[in-house]
Amino acid sequence: MNNVLYPYYSIKLWTDSAIFLIITFLLILLTLFSNNQPFGIILAFFLIVLTKNRIKRTIKNLYRNLKNQPAIELTGAYFFDHINNIKIYWHNIDKLSVISIRGNTYVNFILKDKIEYAKQLDGFLSKILFKLPNPEEIAIKTEISLVKGRNEDIYNSIYKFREAKKLYNFQTNNSTKPA
Known part of the structure; x- marks a missing residue:
């Protein structure tokens, strides 16, 4: 990919x-x-x-x-949000959705392991939020309205990358299991 x-x-x-x-x-x-x-x-x-x-x-x-550097980078292993300087591995994403807040469009991520994500955060308040008893309600999001292109196309590209990675992992895991 x-x-x-x-x-x-x-x-x-x-x-x-x-x-x-x-x-x-x-x-x-x-x-x-x-x-x-x-x-x-x-x-x-x-x-x-x-x-x-x-x-x-x-x-x-x-x-x-x-410097004409990218805002978002999609690779075979991860989604890199240069806007927030956050790397989210495909295996850690449980669900994706698009949300709109005050006229800005975001990709909302529901992660399997939020601790892996929280380790990358800088800022005292951000890290404290993930240490609260129930951090599942905290939104992990990337503002795609700051990215050049149609928001729907960007979201679809992220979604397809994730689905392709899930399919690849599924096929790899099933081919290595003994019969």
Whole structure:
């Protein structure tokens, strides 16, 4: 199976990133220079801590877009979401679906082993969410509205890759079993 690479949808990526970065930096600056000191400095510090990983990820995605690197990569072994810097192995995906949240389209993954996924997360809050007693309700999703192409075609390609991998594993497992 050949690798499939999907580039970023530049206009949406740059628009969403600019809005996020401008609002975040304005909030930080407004709290830093507010009249309610030292509360403003403390609040600005917490805003920086909470948004640090998202700011890094946004800048990384803008850089990857400028370098014409892919947003999503499908290989024989895994689905690599460069947007969130997450690798999901095909054997770990139980179900796939498409969801829409506030005008953005996502591929929603239901995983067999969420601990394998959680090890890749950066950020204190993200890791804590997966240590809660019932992390099954936490959505694992990739925003495909940031990827160039029709959302349905991208989802279908991901689905076909997963199904082909399941079929290959099924055939391999059955051919190696003794009769």
